[in-house]
Amino acid sequence: MTSLILKSLTLPNGSGADIEIENGRITQIGSVSGSGIDCAGLQALPGFVDVHTHLREPGFEASETILSGSKSAAAGGYTAVMAMANTSPVTDTAEVANLILDAGTAAGFVEVQPIGSVTKGLQGAELSDIKGLSESRSKVRMFSDDGVCVFDEDLMRQALIAVKAFNGVIAQHAQDPTMTFGAQMNAGALATELGMAGWPAEAEESIIKRDAELAEQTGSRLHICHLTTAGAVEVVRWAKSRGINITAEVTPHHLLLTEELVRGYDSVYKVNPPLRKLEDTLALREALLDGTIDVIGTDHAPHAREKKECEWQNAAFGMVGLEHAASVLQEVLIQSGASWERFANVLSVKPAQIAGLENQGQLSVGSIANIALIDPAPKRVIERQTNSKSINNPFAGITLPGQIVHTIFKGRFTVKNTQVQEQQ
Amino acid sequence: MRHLTSIRELTKDAAISLLDNAQQLSQVNDREVKKLPALRGKTVVNLFFENSTRTRISFEVAAKRLSADVINFSADSSSVSKGESLKDTAQTLEALGADAIVLRHPLSGAPKLLAEQDWISASVINAGDGSHEHPTQALLDALTIRQGFGLSHNLSGLKVLIVGDILHSRVARSNILLLNLLGATVTVAGPRTLIPTGVEQMGATVNNSFEDALSAKPDVVMMLRVQKERMQGEFFSSTADYSKAWSLEGDRLAMVGKDALILHPGPMNRGFEISSEAADDPRSQVLRQVSNGVAVRMAVLYRCLSGEQL
Numbered sequence: 001m002t003s004l005i006l007k008s009l010t011l012p013n014g015s016g017a018d019i020e021i022e023n024g025r026i027t028q029i030g031s032v033s034g035s036g037i038d039c040a041g042l043q044a045l046p047g048f049v050d051v052h053t054h055l056r057e058p059g060f061e062a063s064e065t066i067l068s069g070s071k072s073a074a075a076g077g078y079t080a081v082m083a084m085a086n087t088s089p090v091t092d093t094a095e096v097a098n099l100i101l102d103a104g105t106a107a108g109f110v111e112v113q114p115i116g117s118v119t120k121g122l123q124g125a126e127l128s129d130i131k132g133l134s135e136s137r138s139k140v141r142m143f144s145d146d147g148v149c150v151f152d153e154d155l156m157r158q159a160l161i162a163v164k165a166f167n168g169v170i171a172q173h174a175q176d177p178t179m180t181f182g183a184q185m186n187a188g189a190l191a192t193e194l195g196m197a198g199w200p201a202e203a204e205e206s207i208i209k210r211d212a213e214l215a216e217q218t219g220s221r222l223h224i225c226h227l228t229t230a231g232a233v234e235v236v237r238w239a240k241s242r243g244i245n246i247t248a249e250v251t252p253h254h255l256l257l258t259e260e261l262v263r264g265y266d267s268v269y270k271v272n273p274p275l276r277k278l279e280d281t282l283a284l285r286e287a288l289l290d291g292t293i294d295v296i297g298t299d300h301a302p303h304a305r306e307k308k309e310c311e312w313q314n315a316a317f318g319m320v321g322l323e324h325a326a327s328v329l330q331e332v333l334i335q336s337g338a339s340w341e342r343f344a345n346v347l348s349v350k351p352a353q354i355a356g357l358e359n360q361g362q363l364s365v366g367s368i369a370n371i372a373l374i375d376p377a378p379k380r381v382i383e384r385q386t387n388s389k390s391i392n393n394p395f396a397g398i399t400l401p402g403q404i405v406h407t408i409f410k411g412r413f414t415v416k417n418t419q420v421q422e423q424q
Numbered sequence: 425m426r427h428l429t430s431i432r433e434l435t436k437d438a439a440i441s442l443l444d445n446a447q448q449l450s451q452v453n454d455r456e457v458k459k460l461p462a463l464r465g466k467t468v469v470n471l472f473f474e475n476s477t478r479t480r481i482s483f484e485v486a487a488k489r490l491s492a493d494v495i496n497f498s499a500d501s502s503s504v505s506k507g508e509s510l511k512d513t514a515q516t517l518e519a520l521g522a523d524a525i526v527l528r529h530p531l532s533g534a535p536k537l538l539a540e541q542d543w544i545s546a547s548v549i550n551a552g553d554g555s556h557e558h559p560t561q562a563l564l565d566a567l568t569i570r571q572g573f574g575l576s577h578n579l580s581g582l583k584v585l586i587v588g589d590i591l592h593s594r595v596a597r598s599n600i601l602l603l604n605l606l607g608a609t610v611t612v613a614g615p616r617t618l619i620p621t622g623v624e625q626m627g628a629t630v631n632n633s634f635e636d637a638l639s640a641k642p643d644v645v646m647m648l649r650v651q652k653e654r655m656q657g658e659f660f661s662s663t664a665d666y667s668k669a670w671s672l673e674g675d676r677l678a679m680v681g682k683d684a685l686i687l688h689p690g691p692m693n694r695g696f697e698i699s700s701e702a703a704d705d706p707r708s709q710v711l712r713q714v715s716n717g718v719a720v721r722m723a724v725l726y727r728c729l730s731g732e733q734l
Contacts, residue, residue, distance in 0.1 A: 188622050189621065189622025189623075189624075189625035190622075191621075191622075192597075192620040192622045192623055192625075193597065193625075193626055194532060194533060194556055195532035195553070195554045195556030195594060196532050196533070198621065264536060264540050265532075265534075265536050265540075266537065266541070306509070309509065309511055309541075310509055310510060310511070311510055311529070311531045311534050311537060312531070312533050313531045313532070314531070
């Protein structure tokens with residue numbers, strides 16, 4: 001029997017306690033006798049769950065592998081990630097899903113749960129084998145064509161109906177392609193000055209509105225990936241007020257960064273949907289505080305150097321984010337006076353519910369020991385290099401609060417004293 | 425000043441001092457021996473990813489008048505067509521001894537990127553990038569306007585009207601920024617589909633009628649070259665319709681004040697956006713713009729490569 005005691009930590013509700021872990025499960029929370037690891041000053045939280053991670057394997061291993069992405073996730077305090085389907089081959093069959101699941105288990109740093117694609121090959125023409133994926137060993141519950149929008153309205157309706165049978169969810173990348181052809185950045189005065197095609201807010205908002213109505217008609221679960229505009233927040237607020245079964249996510253970068261960063265044409269800031277204006281960022285923060293936005297999804301999107309070291313228009317969309325989400329959230333949420341319970345809800349409890357991960361999002365006696373321990377005190381300048389294989393890190397050089405000190409996945413330290421722990 | 429990729433990089437004083445230098449250098453053009461030793465031993469590479477014989481020749485003449493060595497590198501006949509990246513191309517040119525890279529690129533921002541990344545230490549001068557900027561064009565236009573009105577300093581109080589396809593025009597963008605910096609007021613006029621969102625925030629008033637804009641008696645009428653292939657379908661119904669509403673000709677030419685200047689960046693489409701009558705009018709500054717182009721580019725090359733004013 002392996003046993004571990006975490007001493008003198010702070011629980012999400014603010015009270016002090018020790019935690020005892022035996023055989024991968026939490027066996028006691030409170031005052032535990034015996035010696036253990038001193039966690040004084042550390043905030044204990046249920047291990048984080050990312051509903052939106054691009055692990056790039058299979059197909060794009062030059063950018064990231066399931067192993068490197070898992071380590072990066074652990075370093076960020078995560079104990080589970082949802083692996084997006086835009087791999088090569090696309091995760092549109094049980095075989096690909098199981099391959100990802102098994103590689104994640106073999107890596108052993110976080111729970112890696114595959115997301116199935118909504119349409120075959122992300123082509124937007126024909127539904128994937130949604131039933132087969134749901135009944136596979138991987139028990140796929142979340143489906144997304146992320147990277148592209150499911151634009152065909154009838155196909156979206158059919159997909160929503162298909163996932164209802166097993167309480168699954170469609171995660172939509174809301175982007176009307178007819179309004180965003182060749183788009184490079186947020187539409188508006190800055191895009192005009194910089195001479196680049198704009199990505200208007202309406203292209204996001206119109207799809208969310210349409211899909212909210214479809215979710216209402218079908219009674220199915222709809223999740224909106226990466227909200228970016230003040231208008232999109234209003235649409236989600238409206239949909240929730242109607243009782244529609246909708247959840248929404250925001251990325252760390254859209255909470256912190258704005259389109260002004262595009263001025264240097266450094267494609268590390270090129271992302272889809274694009275960085276918006278400060279007023280959008282402020283609306284997203286407010287929506288996260290008031291619960292209109294449910295969760296943080298990192299949209300961790302690693303890219304090999306050559307995909308970014310080029311002209312803006314030729315560069316790939318996307319940025320990494322797994323290792324800075326908690327710090328960004330601390331900056332946005334805790335500094336605004338929100339509680340660590342709310343923090344835990346946004347980064348762990350709610351994402352686990354949306355994703356249908358039963359062993360995540362809990363910090364209670366009897367639950368699997370998936371725990372993140374943060375030291376909220378330090379301020380640090382973010383370095384470009386992380387545990388990811390890629391360095392397209394937009395937070396490099398920014399000062400952010402907090403540091404993940406330990407991450408415990410199924411009772412094992414994946415990160416100890418800020419260092420990623422290789423498997424024995 | 426090490427690079428010039430955008431008018432945004434210039435302060436008002438820097439712009440005026442560049443124009444002063446260009447004014448002095450323009451006199452070299454009138455000498456019998458049109459050459460100064462200022463950049464002897466320096467190598468300037470004209471790196472053109474897009475054809476533009478006029479701009480390339482203008483930079484070449486400017487560099488040669490300052491005694492620099494000039495290499496012309498045309499991207500379509502090079503390793504770039506085999507997939508070489510901008511970074512590798514630029515580093516290769518620097519390894520060959522380039523002190524300055526004059527970059528023309530079809531994608532907005534390429535010169536800025538090359539200047540700001542730590543790929544090379546050579547100076548980068550923007551010779552036109554996508555629909556972003558063409559800063560030396562704006563400087564030569566400003567010099568032409570200054571000379572035309574016998575001004576010795578800024579362009580305070582002048583009214584400038586820019587006409588045509590503002591949406592795709594890098595010349596318009598650089599001019600809007602520079603003219604505002606120098607104290608002029610700018611109006612842009614063109615079909616609604618060719619006026620970009622938010623151009624007001626760059627410092628231009630929008631007018632959708634050429635006649636209406638002319639009745640405000642602008643001091644300068646700047647006609648933009650129309651790229652005919654862009655005048656089809658979504659932007660404008662037909663080339664004939666475009667000319668009818670937006671060509672500087674006939675009654676509209678008559679509305680231009682007798683002391684006003686007519687500018688065009690060239691090459692002109694005579695009979696399309698500008699009539700021959702207007703192009704050859706005494707108020708037309710087209711050829712002076714060309715010779716001022718050499719002077720302005722000499723001033724910019726000198727400033728970037730020597731780090732000094734004249």
